[in-house]
Amino acid sequence: MYIDPHVHMVSRNTDDYVRMARAGCVAITEPSFWAGYDRSSPQGFFDYFRQLTEFEPRRAAQYGIRHHAWLCINPKEAEDPVFAREVIGLIPGFLEKQNVLGIGEIGLNKNSRNELEILEAHLQLASDHGLLVLVHTPHLEDKLKGTRLILDAIKRFPKLDAGRVLIDHVEEHTAKLVLDRGFWCGMTLYPDTKCTPQRAVDIIECYGSERIWMNSAGDWGHSDPIAVPKAQMEMRRRGHLESLVRKVTFENPERFLSQSGRFSAAPLRPTAPDITR
Amino acid sequence: MSDAPTNAACPMNRTQVVDAYFMEHRARILDLAAFLDRVDRAGPGADDFRMQAFRAAVAILGDGRTERARRVLELLSDPSTEPIAKAGMKGATGAHDPKAGKA
Numbered sequence: 001m002y003i004d005p006h007v008h009m010v011s012r013n014t015d016d017y018v019r020m021a022r023a024g025c026v027a028i029t030e031p032s033f034w035a036g037y038d039r040s041s042p043q044g045f046f047d048y049f050r051q052l053t054e055f056e057p058r059r060a061a062q063y064g065i066r067h068h069a070w071l072c073i074n075p076k077e078a079e080d081p082v083f084a085r086e087v088i089g090l091i092p093g094f095l096e097k098q099n100v101l102g103i104g105e106i107g108l109n110k111n112s113r114n115e116l117e118i119l120e121a122h123l124q125l126a127s128d129h130g131l132l133v134l135v136h137t138p139h140l141e142d143k144l145k146g147t148r149l150i151l152d153a154i155k156r157f158p159k160l161d162a163g164r165v166l167i168d169h170v171e172e173h174t175a176k177l178v179l180d181r182g183f184w185c186g187m188t189l190y191p192d193t194k195c196t197p198q199r200a201v202d203i204i205e206c207y208g209s210e211r212i213w214m215n216s217a218g219d220w221g222h223s224d225p226i227a228v229p230k231a232q233m234e235m236r237r238r239g240h241l242e243s244l245v246r247k248v249t250f251e252n253p254e255r256f257l258s259q260s261g262r263f264s265a266a267p268l269r270p271t272a273p274d275i276t277r
Numbered sequence: 278m279s280d281a282p283t284n285a286a287c288p289m290n291r292t293q294v295v296d297a298y299f300m301e302h303r304a305r306i307l308d309l310a311a312f313l314d315r316v317d318r319a320g321p322g323a324d325d326f327r328m329q330a331f332r333a334a335v336a337i338l339g340d341g342r343t344e345r346a347r348r349v350l351e352l353l354s355d356p357s358t359e360p361i362a363k364a365g366m367k368g369a370t371g372a373h374d375p376k377a378g379k380a
Contacts, residue, residue: 110361141371142354142369143354171346173347240288
């Protein structure tokens with residue numbers, strides 16, 4: 001049994017849901033993401049937020065998987081601050097949706113001034129509404145600098161408790177930085193560009209199992225929606241206790257996400273397709 | 278609360294680690310070697326910033342010191358500290374280009 005706390009299911013097909021359910025996935029959380037192209041209007045985000053909060057939970061339920069969502073404009077579309085602020089203005093209207101856990105995945109992509117401005121606008125929204133925060137850290141050569149800028153930006157919002165903020169996509173050079181400041185951290189299991197299951201287990205062995213989780217971040221690119229059970233297999237291969245496997249792939253995400261008051265990983269009987277829609 | 282250990286040191290001893298992973302990483306080091314050969318075969322020319330960083334990273338693997346993964350990642354990272362003026366692209370190249378993204 002496991003939770004995948006970061007996966008972009010709107011980009012995946014029903015075969016992926018089947019494989020995830022068979023591998024033991026009982027709950028997922030889906031952060032707002034870049035579509036692979038810039039949306040042409042804020043209305044495009046309104047429709048996307050409806051997909052995340054209305055349609056995708058029903059689709060996941062057909063496979064016995066509980067679906068939850070995070071809302072934001074992703075940092076990859078934050079270079080136009082006027083546009084981004086219009087999208088942020090839509091978010092309060094969706095906060096009452098029962099599967100919304102908080103704001104995410106916000107953060108930085110290329111570490112630009114405009115991205116930083118929009119990150120701070122999201123942090124203000126989370127601070128004002130007392131929401132959980134899920135943070136994307138930049139890719140590859142931009143990650144270390146971006147992680148430092150992000151941690152400094154969060155510090156400027158004293159109402160945001162570090163225990164309610166998760167910094168995602170950490171690797172060997174950023175995990176300790178994040179954990180030492182009291183935040184939660186997520187390791188993303190990607191075939192090429194982030195952590196492999198082996199390196200993720202190495203990081204747990206080096207930095208411990210507190211305030212840490214693993215996710216697939218499966219999306220429309222080269223990614224693997226059943227990467228978390230592969231990491232479970234890697235832990236078992238090394239002889240780690242089953243209690244540790246369960247802790248980092250189920251109990252830790254459940255503990256962090258339950259702070260929202262809306263997260264559930266309780267067994268869900270697969271629902272029938274809604275043929276009226 | 279979980280009864281799982283907080284400290285999660287690898288339960289395998291050195292021999293078990295080598296037994297489990299040697300063949301897989303033998304294949305990977307051959308991939309590295311073949312990649313460098315392929316670059317050479319592709320013809321003359323200077324290394325760009327990515328290949329300069331790659332060769333420096335390979336040197337870290339053999340320096341006999343610990344925390345190689347962290348140090349390789351740091352070597353490939355942008356060392357600057359200030360936000361850049363504007364994002365010129367959405368993607369990343371995998372190594373820091375000293376000529377790009379001046380603040």
